[in-house]
Amino acid sequence: MAHHTNYWSCSPFADWVRGTPKKGALTSDGWAEWEDEAKRYHPVRYWLAEEGLSYLQDFVTWPVRKIYDVKYYINNRWVTRTHSLTAHARDIKPGNWCDVGNRFLPCLFNELVDFVEIESAWSHIAWGSKEDRAKYDPPFWASGWWRWRTWRCPQAGIDHLDWAMTLTNTDWCEPDHPEYGKPTGQALRAKELRELYIWWTTVYPNRPDPYEVSGWTEYCEQTRILNDGRLFGGKKTPELEELSTRSHELLQKIEAEYEAEDEAMMIRLIKARDSLWT
DSSP states (O other), rough: OSSSSSGGGGGGHHHHHSSSSSSOOOOOHHHHHHHHHHHHHOOHHHHHHIIIIHHHHHHHHHHHHHHHHHHHHIIIIIIIIITTTOOOTTTOOOOOOOOOOHHHHHOOOHHHHHIIIIHHHHHHSSSSSSSHHHOOOOOOOGSGGGGSSSOOOOOHHHHHHHHHTTOOOOSOOTSSSSTSSSSHHHHHHHHHHHHHIIIIIIIGGGSSEEEETTHHEEEEHHHHHHTTTSSSSSSOHHHHHHHHHHHHHHHHHHHHHHHHHHHHHHHHHTTTTOOOOO
């Protein structure tokens, strides 16, 4: 029988029942040795603490767990809609047509934004200090039983990634190990997510308009002035012909660079997808 998270078997009372207290952080081999030792010393008491308390926990908490199941179904289905990828209205206006290929970038990065500003922000206050909670002043529905995953705090999310980026390999290896003191996998993933988030929220929306910087907009305006509002089919001066050629080539170059950048960032986000969980 599979149990839910067995908090009761990790309690001080369980240690008393078992007769062999659980230790702190251990490797997988260390936990295997502890388990063998606990079973050998007090086999019945070990079963009572590890299995008996788990069965009792499942029985006692069944009504509360069912309420949680209903709550999280409503949350996942209608509030956070975790069954779908969505784009913000500022990126794809509701009711407007958008080809599938053009949905990928905003949908994927809007989900990254939600992850940083909602999920990472929640992690920062859920596992942080009382000072952290006071700093961001989250509402009562930001955490605990009432949490609906709608509280958004960009700064808390960024601060959580900044904290994760400081983690180093000091707990699982000795000072003479080649990885000792280097950033952990979590730190490296946090750095990647932070860079992708900053790119989407700061760099991407502020990229110069390719039509403006290439001179194509200027060409179109001058052409309309020369031809009483017409852009196509009118006369062109040699200067306009030169501007047309030069600006069109530059426009194509800039758009190709933007497309390559978008694609590279999407690939990076896809590769970082295994880090998008809390």
